[in-house]
Amino acid sequence: MLLFGAMDAAMKTVTIDMGVVAALFWRCMIGVVLALALFLAQRSPAIPRGAVLRLHLLRGTVVAAMAVLFFWGLARTPMAEAVAISFIAPIIALFLAAVVLKERIGSGAIMASVLGFAGVAVIASGRLGLLGGAAQAAGQDTGVAQWSGIAAITGSAVLYAWNLILQRQQAQLTSPQEIVLAQNLIIGFWMALAMPFVGTLPGEQLLSAPVGWGLLALSAVLSILSLLLLSWAYARAEAQALLPLEYSMFIWGALFGWLVFDETIGWTTLAGAGLIVTGCWLVARQPRP
Template sequence: MAGRAARGSGVEPVGTAVAIAVATLGIACFSAMDALMKGLSIAMGAYNALLWRTAAGAVIGGAVFVWRRQRWPSPPVLRLHLLRGTLAAAMAILFFWGLARVPLAQGIALSFVAPLVALYLAALLLKERIEPAAIAASVLGFAGVLVILGGQAEAGLGPEAFAGAVAILVSAILYAYNIVLMRRQALVAGPIEVAFFMSLIMTACFALAAPFLAFIPDAEHVPALAGAALLAFVSLMLLSWAYARAEAQHLAPVEYTAFIWASLFGLLIFGEAVRPLTLIGAAMIVGACLMAARRRPNGQGC
């Protein structure tokens, strides 16, 4: 199925294992970017961190776009870029605002509810029937969220951390729709085009509030901003490449490797030890997502 879709879209087909490996590298780059952005969000606020990171990404992407002589997208594809870029802007500001207030691993674990939300979006938008196993998975995933929030309360992180967790959960709902758009976008646009227009449109969205909220970052933050922009651009290219060559159901589990990176970066950079309840809750959410993703007996994906 993935190979036929790849051939039909004009991209070279590759094995699913290769696509998974490339997507895993993309998630590793995104996780490193998350760690840099958490530090920047604490230092200069989520809005300014995102504004200058996406602006730097647009410059990098624009240079590559022109250098490779990429064609301007057709109106239908441009509308898809606008939709996903606008959605990503809202998703990012909520996520990084929340991430500045909760431990890195906890924030990533909470974001794992996105595939479960995607099930209900598929039912709403695509009129797919939600099976009993998917409902059971949703209950388990929601229980996992409660366990993580319970660990947060036990740790005494305070109301700011709770607000951050809620922001991340709302961001995860938006990301669920983003998963659907990512696959559609990857089949009609190349990785360079996707990465460039994502950065450009997100920058345009953030720039609307620039007269009221923006300020020039200190020189000490410039290397981290440039690094985050480069990591985001490379990650978007890698994930776009992978999603054009394999179905989302095969690549979705790769998202969970982000928890490993988040735990490592959180410990090494921010001194955040992973609490037992966070591990338990993350395992429950991941288990719920894998339960929901099991293939039906007739060979059709759920």
């Protein structure tokens, strides 16, 4: 989750300057090079076929739409608020796991999710309290841009819930290296198709600067490391055991928002984080089958 927080901060910076489609395209191109090296380093790399290939295509397409919505919204929304909204995804996915993966939902997992959601509600209430007159006094955007950002992140959260279930299925069928390579290739393909509709190489002023390429490379490396670790974890644990741990992402989102974008952290953030950590602790101490 720490790696995802750092990646979000890097991608928010790049997306603000060059747009979400171009940022995702170039990040995936760098990611393909890195992921291909990892894939070929396996003892017996093989081209996926059949059900595995279909699952790669499905998840890659879902993640492409999810990423566009999330990073587009993130460029218009404070990081802490964006992460808080996205926390509806683990709750949706917890029950999707029961339907799709036939996993039994334990009482501890439900309690952890309730605590996590309560923590998010506390944090979001503090953030939403800045809207209206208070936000205007603080010089923050309260218009269509901010609300459209919230709507986009909400949509991405629904897709993220589906992605979490697909991730669990995918991790049981193939290697993390193959998953990472397939995802970068498929997302890059969809972004390449979309680029003509948003202009040719938007954000050239960023690409001409070393810091732009540095942020894209950093984002690609963090994305690959995060995906490798998640794929490894989902291949070894049930979705309901891992999903509540997603809530710790808020802590890192708030931290990077403060460090990089000077977004404030109030008492509601601390109170909500306490509930989130408690939920993570409850699910972590559950006996495993």
